[in-house]
Amino acid sequence: MAGGEKPVLIKDGKRLDGRGAEDLREIKIIPDYIKNADGSAYIEWGNNKIIAAVYGPQEALPKHVQDPQRAIIKCRYQMAPFSSLEEHGRTGPNRRAIEISKVTKEVFENAVLIDYFPGSEIDLYVEVLQGDGGTRAAGITVASVAMALSGIPMRDLPYSVSVGKVGESLILDLNKIEDNYSDADMPIAISPKSNDILLLQMDGNLTRDEVRQGIKMAQRAGEKIARMQREALKAPYERIAERYKK
């Protein structure tokens, strides 16, 4: 929570950017964004601009990190030093980025069929080129698309979104200023087939009931996010199909 004077985040039922409590920001996903990668995608989620790329599976190196039972996933989430409206950031992952990398990796240890590739590694890179709140959620959402495009088998296509609280009301998909001044922030990643929770973090204050409502709110939004992920996955193939129709 940032210091300074707290702005009015909700006025007449509208948020600062005009959204209602349960509105997502605009989301656009571009598949196959990085030519060299085995799978990649770019997402614009509000003012967030994030690239995810996957390389692998390939032999895990150094050898001592190999797991004879399954593939290991290496994930690096990082924010560009020019990604925020404020000061120039430091290059390289800080403690926050390392934690986000870890929880992101764990989402994909569940979603990817890692036991198909013993001794291998799968490299997942999430680069935040511009950040405006909710970058880990947008990062996981776009990483799902990148992972699927790499052809690595997955049991499901996870999505992620955050839920927060301003005063007494729960809001979906917090932007930076809401994140800074809200009373609670709870990013969630979900496996849509089972509705199981793959990532859950929270800070601030929420009643038990608000946590339950928040998760439901994320799941309702998830239907829209999952649809956009699937459309992005289909887009390259639809273009090919279109070409051969003629």
Add this chain to the structure above:
Amino acid sequence: MLQENNVMGDFIKDLLQKGKREDGRKAMDYRSIEIKTNVMPNAEGSAEVNIGHTRVLAGVKVGLGTPMHDKPNEGNLMTAAELLPLASRYYEPGPPTPEAIEVARVIDRGIRAANVIDMEALFVEPEKVWEVFVDIYVLNYHGNLFDAGTLAATAALKSARMPKVEKNGEEFTVIREGALGKLKTKNIVTSCTFGKLFGSVVLDPDGNEESFMDARVTIASDENVVRAMQKGLGGSFSTKELDGLLDVSFEKSRSLRNIITNAAGE
């Protein structure tokens, strides 16, 4: 750079002996170049450059700092390059490699020597100046990061906005939003990189060509003079070869400057 298989090497070599290249270019042709500016509006300036399949993003941030001891009346410029591991199968996460540092330093020298930024306009008051950070993000590697990076950095600087500062007592507040002017620039610098492989010299080597390159030379210039040069790798150029490349680089730089002025909307 990276030793690829011999089949590709033989293929490239055969073509070069016939004066051809894999993508149909002549020796002294560039691949297609595209620039988009202000792609990352949180940064004061930004530009994405595509040279063929090489994709580079430059971000410019401007902040307050203290001047260098030897230049108390000028602002600072800091240039860094990140060869992101997502840009190539052969890049790894970690601190900047010597390759990344070389790319950043050569780009930095061109910008500095050509006075692209009006450094004296960055003076605020004694012991307080503006610092300009240029970060070159390599998003997809397919050769010639030097020229792509120089184009991206120059275009990002040309289109960058200039924050304002307010002073209350000893407190400085930087204002980055609202009505702002532009970062003061004085010049445009571009570079031309040549690669030597299998005895032939080519302009704008792509990723495949670079993996067989023996020598590389980058010539950065403005309209009138050479501003920075860097010869790289273990091979060599004859003085006669360099002689010719200097002329080619000046001839090519004209269209590169046009690309930048068009992209920066001038």
